[in-house]
Amino acid sequence: MEVNNININSEDSDIIESFINGNESAFNYLVLKYQRKIYWVVRKMVLDHDDSDDITQEVFVKLYKSLKDFRGESSFYTYLYKIAVNYSLNHLKKQKKVTERTKDIDDESFRLSSGDALQDEGYDETIMKKVLIEAIKTLPEQQRAVFNLRFYENLSYEEISKITKKSVGGMKANYFHAVKKIEEIIRQKRLNGTIN
Amino acid sequence: MNKNENINELLLNLPDFINNKIEDKSIIEKIKNEIASNKDFKILYDNMKYSLEFMNKTELTPPPDYYFNNLLPNINQRIESGKQKSPFVWFGKIIPYWKYAVPVCVIALFFLIYDINYTDNKINVQQSTEVSSTLQEISPDSKIEEDNSSDSTDIALSLIIDEDTEQDSYTQPQSSKSFTSRQMRDVNNSEKVNETAKGLPGDLPAVLETIGDDDFFSNSGDDLNPDNDLNKLTPEQQKKVLNKIKNAEF
Numbered sequence: 001m002e003v004n005n006i007n008i009n010s011e012d013s014d015i016i017e018s019f020i021n022g023n024e025s026a027f028n029y030l031v032l033k034y035q036r037k038i039y040w041v042v043r044k045m046v047l048d049h050d051d052s053d054d055i056t057q058e059v060f061v062k063l064y065k066s067l068k069d070f071r072g073e074s075s076f077y078t079y080l081y082k083i084a085v086n087y088s089l090n091h092l093k094k095q096k097k098v099t100e101r102t103k104d105i106d107d108e109s110f111r112l113s114s115g116d117a118l119q120d121e122g123y124d125e126t127i128m129k130k131v132l133i134e135a136i137k138t139l140p141e142q143q144r145a146v147f148n149l150r151f152y153e154n155l156s157y158e159e160i161s162k163i164t165k166k167s168v169g170g171m172k173a174n175y176f177h178a179v180k181k182i183e184e185i186i187r188q189k190r191l192n193g194t195i196n
Numbered sequence: 197m198n199k200n201e202n203i204n205e206l207l208l209n210l211p212d213f214i215n216n217k218i219e220d221k222s223i224i225e226k227i228k229n230e231i232a233s234n235k236d237f238k239i240l241y242d243n244m245k246y247s248l249e250f251m252n253k254t255e256l257t258p259p260p261d262y263y264f265n266n267l268l269p270n271i272n273q274r275i276e277s278g279k280q281k282s283p284f285v286w287f288g289k290i291i292p293y294w295k296y297a298v299p300v301c302v303i304a305l306f307f308l309i310y311d312i313n314y315t316d317n318k319i320n321v322q323q324s325t326e327v328s329s330t331l332q333e334i335s336p337d338s339k340i341e342e343d344n345s346s347d348s349t350d351i352a353l354s355l356i357i358d359e360d361t362e363q364d365s366y367t368q369p370q371s372s373k374s375f376t377s378r379q380m381r382d383v384n385n386s387e388k389v390n391e392t393a394k395g396l397p398g399d400l401p402a403v404l405e406t407i408g409d410d411d412f413f414s415n416s417g418d419d420l421n422p423d424n425d426l427n428k429l430t431p432e433q434q435k436k437v438l439n440k441i442k443n444a445e446f
Contacts, residue, residue, distance in 0.1 A: 028268060039259070039264075039267075047256070053259075057271050057274050061271060064271075065278075129256065131254070135247075151251065172208050176208045179211040182247050183240075183244045185247075186246065186247040187247070190246075195250070
């Protein structure tokens with residue numbers, strides 16, 4: 001029985017086929033296989049853990065609903081990344097509207113994640129995280145998505161182009177501008193003496 | 197110009213060069229040459245390299261260990277709760293469109309009401325115009341024709357009035373309504389007949405009275421033909437009337 005042979009190490013296409021054929025538990029293997037990757041893709045875009053948790057769950061719920069329509073035109077992880085990036089971008093756009101209204105520039109993520117960290121970790125490490133978050137926050141949504149997918153996920157520009165539905169050249173330019181902005185922030189911090 | 201384009205091309209590839217993600221050896225060679233020859237390019241390269249290394253080695257605080265153990269049950273719970281809510285999912289989906297749907301419906305309703313009123317007014321105006329044009333077509337030579345045309349105007353106007361008040365009239369007896377309009381016409385016509393009869397000699401007014409108002413001024417098309425009225429009289433009366441007319445001096 002093919003259904004019984006499915007496990008977390010099976011090929012994506014086999015797991016998906018099993019799910020489409022009625023094996024609902026096959027979906028669980030997809031979640032277990034990709035949950036960490038998706039969580040971190042989302043987390044590096046939205047920065048806050050609670051938001052990332054909520055979005056990650058939404059991404060997999062969306063996957064569950066749409067998996068039967070997956071035709072395999074692109075690779076499965078590209079398809080899944082696309083959902084994750086779109087949900088993250090939507091969240092950032094909503095957050096931007098809220099921030100513009102309240103002018104709240106408080107670093108929620110930093111507060112939540114480093115509240116205990118100040119006690120547990122070294123001061124320098126905490127400062128570095130703060131700078132990292134600040135650097136990512138300076139990036140517009142689109143550049144943030146491209147930077148994460150290229151820098152952390154090692155996706156090709158062609159794959160990023162499929163996810164964002166933008167041109168390859170545009171993605172390359174977006175990545176360069178993202179790196180340039182991060183470089184400017186970090187250079188300032190070095191000049192200030194915030195980091196070495 | 198060409199050199200600037202080349203430098204721009206190299207700049208776009210610089211982050212990938214730093215992370216060893218470029219496969220094209222010619223581009224790698226060009227970037228190396230530029231770093232060696234161009235001081236500004238070298239500074240940018242050093243700063244970018246430092247920043248990307250910084251980004252690479254600095255990590256966000258990871259979630260607690262149990263987080264990923266609970267994620268799958270949480271997702272399944274959310275899927276199940278979504279299934280339970282499914283009968284109302286369609287309602288949730290149309291909520292974003294309400295802001296467009298409501299004004300469109302209001303505008304459509306407005307135009308519908310306006311169109312109905314406009315059509316009603318147009319019909320009334322059209323009927324009035326038709327009546328006016330009919331009146332203009334009627335020759336003013338004959339007094340009886342004038343009388344009839346004014347009579348037909350009354351009928352046309354009463355039709356318009358009747359249409360406007362049609363719904364109200366359903367509650368009233370039909371005979372009383374027709375009696376009222378007919379009575380009004382008869383009163384007008386009697387006055388005109390009396391005026392006309394005053395100009396006639398001898399017993400003609402008396403003879404005319406014997407014919408009866410209702411018959412003489414009935415609304416049928418025969419009214420305009422005097423032969424028809426003459427035929428209604430007895431042969432004795434006909435002779436009498438003809439003799440009177442022959443002997444009459446106008």
